[in-house]
Amino acid sequence: GDSVTQMEGPVTLSEEAFLTINCTYTATGYPSLFWYVQYPGEGLQLLLKATKADDKGSNKGFEATYRKETTSFHLEKGSVQVSDSAVYFCALSGGRSNDYKLSFGAGTTVTVRA
């Protein structure tokens, strides 16, 4: 079945450091790929998405490129802020008709220190 493997945390960084979180996937067909963020005590927020190979999703300084050849969707940000401290989840959905369930990775906790 479909699955997502993402870099284990926790990750601790200083403000303005470069962040990368690795994510690889296994899926049949042509899935859509997502990064969600969860701030303490809150639900999930969609951070960015890519629906086909070579698409780049971007939002709030974060970027991820859908790489079909390496089945990867790594998340990057060039200069993190304390407010980026959260748990980040990589996810995929099959995209077939009526098959939009999301399969999530285990999450990566990121802490940014001032």
Next chain:
Amino acid sequence: ETGVTQSPTHLIKTRGQQVTLRCSSQSGHNTVSWYQQALGQGPQFIFQYYREEENGRGNFPPRFSGLQFPNYSSELNVNALELDDSALYLCASRGGYEQYFGPGTRLTVT
């Protein structure tokens, strides 16, 4: 703000009891999914409803059941609660490729 609301925010139940969680989806979204997120883990898909019919289910036993109403709001019912059912339960409504999540209901089973 996603427009998806859930109630209650928190609740505590005893093993063996039954619980009903509620979700109001974003306006115009006719597909609702439920996810269980255990502490320190990623969300796991429970089931999905499309126009009041269940049309997808994850690896959860039948004591997890649901309903979707004509206004596309939804309920998740869990019977015979077990300690391992303690988790954050998330509802999501779908628009296009994206799913919009509510803030969740934190269920504690003692």
